[in-house]
Amino acid sequence: MKKVTAIIKPFKLDDVKDALLEIGITGMTVAEVRGHGRQKGHTELYRGAEYNVDFIPKTELSIVIPSDQVDAAVEAIRTAANTGKIGDGKIFISAIERVVRIRTGEENEEALS
Amino acid sequence: MKKVTAIIKPFKLDDVKDALLEIGITGMTVAEVRGHGRQKGHTELYRGAEYNVDFIPKTELSIVIPSDQVDAAVEAIRTAANTGKIGDGKIFISAIERVVRIRTGEENEEALS
Amino acid sequence: MKKVTAIIKPFKLDDVKDALLEIGITGMTVAEVRGHGRQKGHTELYRGAEYNVDFIPKTELSIVIPSDQVDAAVEAIRTAANTGKIGDGKIFISAIERVVRIRTGEENEEALS
């Protein structure tokens, strides 16, 4: 199993969620994060004084899925989260060795979904 | 070493923490997240208008531990976080290659705890 | 590629960010978390009644980088985040198998930075 973690623009969350649901991925966990990257620190003016915005609000979406769904998931996220502008975000894929459903004790593939 | 990440119901955090402390696991990091899964979107009515609650507040607990403690930790979390109702959450296990304690520079097993 | 995740004291974030920028690491994602460890629960008094502070506010910083930059990154974080006091935090390193830039579709090393 793999964990697919996508850092996306917050207002794209609904689109990405719908895209994933469409290909049958329903389990997901979301966190509010702040990011720094190409789209980086800028300086703004407030009442004649400067301030730096170093980190930009982003949403982190994590899904743990069977390895064979990774390509479909990446594709779905990419299409839905793309605005073509800098700061659209990244997708990171890593391995998950074991999954347990707390309620039932089911493990791995059975515990997903 | 392994990272054990549990997505649980927020009001279960205290119980889970106590269960982990009991088996000697003291290091842990917690984040507020929102989740979607079997316990999914429902529609509510507010002053005659509908709204969708797509994501439900969850707590994400992460512990990095020596591999041989994983089973005990999973068991402790499962027992403490279980309410028997849908949405109790999942536990994900993945590999951690290296750990460093910032203060001392100690590495790996020594850096845990 | 590796993911380097550091749990640090919140007021050290700016220093750590600057240290990373200095060695050419610009992509990073930050989340507010709460932690428990050696620096653990303490009891305070409020208007004659006790309360327990079990979790302490921490900042979680994640960077995904080519494997050969890990040592430099760990060093930079350690130096910048160190106050010498308990609770300075930990650094966890794990493997990332694949990275995708949402905007362009670039993969892996190209997608970093």
Added chain:
Amino acid sequence: MNSSGFDVFFLTMGAAMVLAMHAGFAFLEVGTVRKKNQVNALVRVITDFGFSTVAYFFIGFSVAYGINFFAPVSELNNIGDASNGYEMVHFFFLLTFAAAIPAIISGGVTERIRFWPNVLASVILVALIYPFYEGLIWAGNFGFQAWLNSTFGAEFHDFAGSVVVHAMGGFLAFGAVFMLGARKGRYTRDGRVNAILPSNIPFLALGSWILCVGWFGFNVMSAGNAEGASGLVAINSLLAMVGGLLAALVAGRNDPGFVHNGALAGLVAICAGSDIVHPVGALSIGIVAGVGFVYGFQLIQTRLKLDDVLGVIPLHGGAGLWGGIAAGIFGSTAMGGAGGVTFMSQLVGSLTGVSIAIAGGLLVYGAIKTTMGLRLSEEDEYMGADLAIHQVSANPEEDMGA
């Protein structure tokens, strides 16, 4: 002893209390809108107040009452029979009513209206449309009251402005909301309403409390001078407020928004007849207003598909109209009231106000829409009026990370 000083004192307190109500309007709106539009709600309400003052000072007050203040101070202090500059504090008191017009409308058009077009509309309404009807009813202009009196046996009685202020504001908002269209995402493609949840109930409640307290200045000081102050007006305002809030509590099933707005609905409805109806009549008027608000609000959002964010059409328009008519029912001696009103005068007077408001609203907001545009761009609306118009959010330290 010279009584003008006391009357100045009396109206200063009244004016200060109704001025405070504008803060109430602001916070009721801040609490009801989404967080990204809180700053704009605050700035828009105080700005509207500012421009209303200028418009009413230079134009509106003389449209309504034929009085202006373009003379040296020594003369100003003695306009009319009064001394101590009574007419100037009287202006202040009446201005706080006039400025309520844009403050009422604000709750309907919030979260999507552009800044300066909104200011322009406020100026036109306070300089011309409101004072026209105000003068018709309260200054006897154009013989309208005389005609009602000779035709239906009494003048149109609107003691503190159920119709002159509230129905006028509420139905002007109809035109504004209609011309603006609904907030993005308010209705689904197949026509169902999506709830857009309020940001902050304590601020909403704070706004309501400020309005409730200030209202006793609105109503009691409408007597115009201390000698005329009436305990009946005070108790009736109280009982109508209570009737409104309790009825909305039950009809709205404990919803905090309905309860706190229900109190206001009762107060809107009692303005017209507060000096003539019996306290038990006032309680009844309030109950009807409270229930009416709850159902009117839902009707307007689901059936009429008007995105009236705070529900100002049912709150000020609906309850105001009901108040104008109710004074003709509960004010009669048959109902234990003080008499001197007729049902037909109340009905005709109220509907005249409503008609002027609907026509005026469609006209003014329609004209601005076609000439300069009324509405924020889609992107600005998404981002929120705070950042789009004011470059700052409601909690800058937290939101804009320094």
Added chain:
Amino acid sequence: MNSSGFDVFFLTMGAAMVLAMHAGFAFLEVGTVRKKNQVNALVRVITDFGFSTVAYFFIGFSVAYGINFFAPVSELNNIGDASNGYEMVHFFFLLTFAAAIPAIISGGVTERIRFWPNVLASVILVALIYPFYEGLIWAGNFGFQAWLNSTFGAEFHDFAGSVVVHAMGGFLAFGAVFMLGARKGRYTRDGRVNAILPSNIPFLALGSWILCVGWFGFNVMSAGNAEGASGLVAINSLLAMVGGLLAALVAGRNDPGFVHNGALAGLVAICAGSDIVHPVGALSIGIVAGVGFVYGFQLIQTRLKLDDVLGVIPLHGGAGLWGGIAAGIFGSTAMGGAGGVTFMSQLVGSLTGVSIAIAGGLLVYGAIKTTMGLRLSEEDEYMGADLAIHQVSANPEEDMGA
């Protein structure tokens, strides 16, 4: 010149100020409870006010003063010797006192009481128990004052209600809090107190400020008519407030909750004697009240194990009782006061009030507990009264994610 209009003006301002105090009660509570109970605090306070009005209008006022308003308006306007409907605004003013009873209790029972049982208790207290004691003291009913006068040489002097309103409310809360039991998690199994932290200090402070300002209406307008307004009452209220806040600042080691409540403790304590004690006496009364509140609060939560959330028993009960007695000390001419009071009358009068309150509270809340139940289910208490009773949280947009 007719003075009734001025008196109506005078009492309207007083009533509006004390009405505003109810917003103060609401925000003091909103700030002190946990976030999941903020909406309920707001709705409960305004609802209690509504039902109190109905109860006092139809029953309570005639229990206390033998006056009712079931006559045509023309007669109502001239009840007693007054004109301008003076008695009706007098009712309004006194109602805002009566309605303070449930508002005071609210701070003790919050975060766990059921909605309608609470309403029922409020109605019984405001219709019967409060007016019974009120009439005893302020209307001379049942010869109690006459008896005190002949026995101890003076009537019981409670100018603005340290005992009639505050001790009454505070000790009624004793019964309510006792019957309800502590919030879940308030005490550990081995009997230590767990702190339950307040949600919002700015709202708490806002509530306190509103109460402080409104209190000058509570005290000064207790003269009943403009001619009787007294500068001594004003300065004494000021100095007692200041004494209370400074003493609580020091005793409470800079805690914002203690400071802002200390000001209120001073004001509670000065009500009774504000028209007779010397300003320096008032300062002293306030200082004692402020220190007393801080220690009383801690004593009640740790020793008596009563979970009185806002500390209304020490704040209104303790300081109110102290105020009733203190008027008998500092009001004497020996202490520079105006005299006309005796220590024994003050003591007996105060303790009578406290006894009625304790008995009444245990009776009313005990009866409701056994018949319909007083307390939220454990699950509802955990979830919070906001979602359990009102289906909405304090920040719906943020909390309920739309």
Added chain:
Amino acid sequence: MNSSGFDVFFLTMGAAMVLAMHAGFAFLEVGTVRKKNQVNALVRVITDFGFSTVAYFFIGFSVAYGINFFAPVSELNNIGDASNGYEMVHFFFLLTFAAAIPAIISGGVTERIRFWPNVLASVILVALIYPFYEGLIWAGNFGFQAWLNSTFGAEFHDFAGSVVVHAMGGFLAFGAVFMLGARKGRYTRDGRVNAILPSNIPFLALGSWILCVGWFGFNVMSAGNAEGASGLVAINSLLAMVGGLLAALVAGRNDPGFVHNGALAGLVAICAGSDIVHPVGALSIGIVAGVGFVYGFQLIQTRLKLDDVLGVIPLHGGAGLWGGIAAGIFGSTAMGGAGGVTFMSQLVGSLTGVSIAIAGGLLVYGAIKTTMGLRLSEEDEYMGADLAIHQVSANPEEDMGA
């Protein structure tokens, strides 16, 4: 009919309104500072008020007016020609002005000043420095007014305290801010200003609204008795407020902080001449004050590098000075005013006040700095005054996780 009771009523309302303004000062500050200093802002403002009361009661009032209250109540009730204890409510009214001095300064020194040294400064200012100048101008002490009159043809006219209160407070803040130094991180090493963003715009706006409404008590009740109440004062306050807010809206490009402070700048500036200038003059005075505030604020932070957090030097100091002088311009009959003022008296009187304030501020804060220290430790400043001084944050439940 005895008029003292009415005057007591009149001043009670004025005093209550200006007392409320202190809540306004508190919330304006709460909204503008960072979240970690909100509690401290609240506690500091109410504590300053408390100590100011004590200082002015025991010392300040007799410094200014030679009146004290160390006599039995029976005599106190009849000081001067008055009855009903008029002088005591007069004290209360004037105290609320005196206590504005530390409340004004508070906005400049916030986020870094130590608690007790700040209290000490407040006490000295309210006991001695402020009443010295107050007595000079308003009680005719030391022949200063007589000298101005004989030299420049008129006394210095400062009806409601543009200079006596506001310029005094604002320029005292200059010394305080100068002695304290800038907040950590406010200026970069190469001298550029870093913005420190405000925490909460709705609270800022709430503070401003409370101040605006209360100001009508500040100005209108400055007449001292009901008979002297003047409608001109009311309308002028209104128009200056509006001029200030609209000008700041435009000059500050829709920034909510500028708009809401602009209204206050207009009100500061109109105090001096509100009883003599023409309403159109008042509007102009307000416009200048509003624009002046926006540019003055930026100038002080960028050029003078004074870290005056809320901008009290331009707001109270700058606009107050302008108000003192403007009364000499717009008050003349040539400008439609009531006359009786001369430009030179206004200029000299105002500059005298400013000089006393600057000297006094440097002296008092300088002395405290060298003896006991003024400023929080770096660590405490970083952690925030809330936790450092009060051991509690603004949202304890959320921040301190129980």
